[in-house]
Amino acid sequence: MNADTAYFIPAALLLIATLIKLWALLKNWQDALLRAVCAVLFIAALVFTTAAPPVLALINKATGVPNIAAPLVYCVLTAFDGSSIVLLIHWRGNEDEARTQKATRLCVAAYGTIMAALCVLFALGDAPVERLRDLDTYYARTPYIREMIVLYLAAHSVAALTMLVLCWRWSRQVPGTLRVGLLTMSVGNLLTFGYDVLKYTAITARWLGRDLDWLSTDVAFLMAAVSALVIAAGFLIPPLGQGATSRLKALRRFRQLRPLWLEVRTAIPDTSQAPLHWWAPPELRLMQLERDIHDALLRIGPCCDRELGAMVYTQAMTRYADHSRALIVADAAVVTAAVVAKRSAQAGGGLEATARWTISSTKDTADLVSMSLALTHPLVQATRTTAPPERDSVF
Structure with a gap:
């Protein structure tokens, strides 16, 4: 597979995850938390889309500024970091609404300031040679560009560790699919921090006069792709798991009630609707079965x-x-x-x-x-x- 187009695979998968949540959002548009989940997943897909070398080249060419796409990608990634923390703050909830709002404002202000600083540092620096895959290491010793790279990585690391700690602590307080989802997100954020460690290692190697660029360009990308998909799965597991659990419970009760339905079916009114097909939602089949049983018992x-x-x-x-x-x-x-x-x-x-x-x-x-x-x-x-x-x- 072409390395330049490999970025579009996690982007497509994250977009599919976004569409899954968007379908649920269309049924409950007032759910602010669901809107936030859709936004986070979409921003994650946008990160991989904008980071793809062909897209980077297109942005640079369209603006006429070499490497202008780099701070753009870093800003999108920083927005993802901040929105993920805000989402988790609201997802968990807090009896003290004022404290929740304060934490949200602090997070938005901090990551908004970082995004502005990234743009300023790029403007102050000098990066005339276009680098589509190895900008982090190529300009690791360039004034201002170096600080920009370290700043976005530091912000990314703080977000990953914060999410890891919050998800891990919360997972110990909740049961079922929510716990599984949080543990999955913990693994994803651990992988995200591993991505940062690889980047730090490659950049530090450049500072010391050595070449470990492959850690940044190849291994780190693979880890980032896996971590993003794992985190997306963590967001999807609770609602999908709860839905699956509900359907399994309905199907189990349907099977348990079927002997009683068979016992009384001769007393079910002729005007009752014919039994739904096996592929109908288990909840609907269960409701129909219960209704028929109650009608028969009355008769x-x-x-x-x-x-x-x-x-x-x-x-x-x-x-x-x-x-x-x-x-x-x-x-x-x-x-x-x-x-x-x-x-x-x-x-x-x-x-x-x-x-x-x-x-x-x-x-x-x-x-x-x-x-x-x-x-x-x-x-x-x-x-x-x-x-x-x-x-x-x-x-």
Whole structure:
């Protein structure tokens, strides 16, 4: 691969990450934090785009000033550093809003001053020979240009270490995908600091009369690309992970509730919507399943036998001495028998008069799941083979 175009690979990947977050932002435009994440990812993509040698050459040619693209790239990189710290400050949040705002203003002022200083130092220096890949080492001993290079690296190092410390500390206080994302960002910022160390080493070698330019031009670039992608992944992991976790939970509950749905499906109204396809979002499939189950339970309500429920409840209490568990088993048994009674009534067998058992395991999805799992309980299975007592028909 051409080294000059290799810069566009991380730029493209970072732009894709930006578009992913932008898609979420379009659904929630008022989310200031999400807007900040999009801005940081976009600036990161802009860093690699402007740092690509073909783009550097284009900027220099368009302005007619040799190496004018260098302070531009350094300013974009400095803007990325400052915006990353500001984002993390607001992402974490603080009970003291005034303290958060003060830290934000301080960070913006500091990095804004650095960007201005970079431009001033370049204007004061003399860099007549265009260098597209090795400007840092080529001008390492040139007055003012040398200070400009050291200043942007120092600002970059401070940002990397600050982000590393903040992400590491915060990761110890939060669970789940947020913790994974913060740890990933910690690794990315450690790699970023490694990029700075390589640059410092190559520049120091120039000061000492040695040539280690390959550390700056080749190895440092590779480390910068990897670190940027790792940091971007750290930003993406929490929202994507939470979404994946939510879908997995919905899919798990859907599968757990399916036995109950199969049990009562003959009582589901004909007007109900046909089951969604398997590729539909799990959350929607779960909502439909729960709705169908609730509709079916309402329709079989008149067939729920209180005598049967009380009998199974007593037997379950004898086994477990647990009211909640016994009630769930009783509900499952009553539902199983009620479906059979409802089907028999629809077939012309008539509905037997009975005191009604109120199914209580419908308060939330967890209750329905427990009742669904209880369908395989021996006491529930026994109701399938036990003939109900004869009563007067109401039809």
